[in-house]
Amino acid sequence: MTATVIVLRDKKGNRRAEGAKTLIEYAYQRLRRDILGGALPPRGKLRIEHLRGRYEIGSSTLREALTLLVADALVVSEGQRGFRVAPISLEDLQDVTRMRKMMECLALRDSIERGDDQWEAGILAAHHRLSRIEERLSDGAEAMAESWENRNDLFHKALISACTSRRILHFRDILYHQSERYRRFSLMSGPGGRDIHGEHRAIMDATLARDAAVACRLVEEHMDKTLAAMAPLLAAAP
Template sequence: MAKRSFTPLIALPGGYTAEGAPPPGDPSRTLIEHTYATLRDDIVEGRLPPGGKLRIEHLRTQYQVGAGTLREAVTRLVSDALVTVEGQRGFRVAPIALEELQDITSLRVHIEIDALRQSIRAGDAQWRTALAEAFTALSAEEQPIAPPRRRQWEALNVRFHEALLSGHASPWTLRVLRLLSRHSERYRFCAMGLPGSVRDVHIEHTEIYELAMAGQDARAALALEAHIRATPDLLIKALREGRAFLPGTVQLMRS
């Protein structure tokens, strides 16, 4: 694999803003953020394959950073559950599995739907303004979503979903959903490349946004649930039809 150079990545979970500026502070922390975001992107996009061993000595050459920086970045990925620890044997990229996607989806539906309804009921003018700004920014990136700008879209997608829930502040809900979102991104990346997909994510977001702004919490919740379930439904269908294969999974038999 070719050596990676560091460029600012659009990755909110890694500490970057939607505009792509690195976080301020200690330069050593900035390098760790760069390393974390780059490793994370390589896991999401499959350059570091599911189940693959992460050898610090090899990664030092590949990413051109010190062992200490790498270990701290990898440790953060362990906290994200994107990397697993093998006792004294080192680290591996977390496996990818259809069952995991279904579990993530069920948790998101259970938590995010209730949080949205509370947010709409409690949302004030400031919430409506923030949601409108997030929707406008996201809309500019997804008509349609350009594959080279997937990272930018992901950051704005996170911003929009968090803005939807921000009318009723719940820090722990946000923490849990951010963790689930980091895992969901691996599957969204697979779904974006499905041949013959006719899904219009912008229409889905528009419906959720308009219902939320209109205060229709029950209908907005139903629209959000359909939106959350769309990715696993599309992947399962593609797997059954032989149009897709998730690394590290057993292919489903065609039905």
């Protein structure tokens, strides 16, 4: 069976660099971006007829894209009643953070033990790219949230890229992306006195020094600070 494709073009009609994508992937990315950015708020009802008008995409394609987002824990299926944006809560963030710390440190310890010169170079390059955008966060965190998230993801992946366990990396990736909404809300609410750039630098330095104990402690503290920043906001949420 041949997949239906859509060619994305800019306002001048030129084909975009990302080329052709399946309609389902296109719908998935649009919905995911709006959920993460808050345009589709937590607990909000995802009515197919409304989404069709919003995205100009067919019903069956939207349902398949929403099913993919259920697997990402960003959407909840309500059976015959349709779909709803997954809620956010302090209890959920606490659970995700606890599991993330376990998976992240398992992967990081393995990477520190096995990483080579190429692994070290990848960490330095990813940190440099992340640093460039973190220097400009004060100019408007909301406008840079997606770019920052992409580079933050690449930096943390570089740290653990020498890990040899596919299962650890798989579950780590699931937990990382389940915490993405919380990181974005934390970023857009302001740094709150945090030196995020300094935290990343310290994690990198300890990792490159092959000090697994310090590196893991810093990673755990890094996640706990996001949890602490979000706790008052989530506790006050209805």
